[in-house]
Amino acid sequence: MLDLQHNTDPDEFEPMTWRRCEGPPPDRAPTALISCDQGHWCSLTNHTIADDGTVTPSLVCPTKECGWHVFVRLVDWQEAA
Numbered sequence: 316m317l318d319l320q321h322n323t324d325p326d327e328f329e330p331m332t333w334r335r336c337e338g339p340p341p342d343r344a345p346t347a348l349i350s351c352d353q354g355h356w357c358s359l360t361n362h363t364i365a366d367d368g369t370v371t372p373s374l375v376c377p378t379k380e381c382g383w384h385v386f387v388r389l390v391d392w393q394e395a396a
Contacts, residue, residue, distance in 0.1 A: 321335075322334050322350075329350065330352050335347055347392075364392060368392030
């Protein structure tokens with residue numbers, strides 16, 4: 316399990332960090348955007364985030380050339396959600 320740190324800097328999105336965002340309508344439930352180890356952005360709208368930040372299912376970077384496939388936990392998820 317890989318711990319991803321919470322990124323609160325509005326000007327930078329470092330690789331292997333996450334940022335809180337709203338999910339799709341109608342409920343707009345809290346979700347997250349993450350940045351893989353190569354800096355590609357991935358949405359977690361089709362994933363479940365547990366209270367402790369554990370994400371299921373595993374993450375696969377949508378960039379075909381990347382190949383990043385990991386199980387992650389979003390550090391400080393409770394504080395940000």
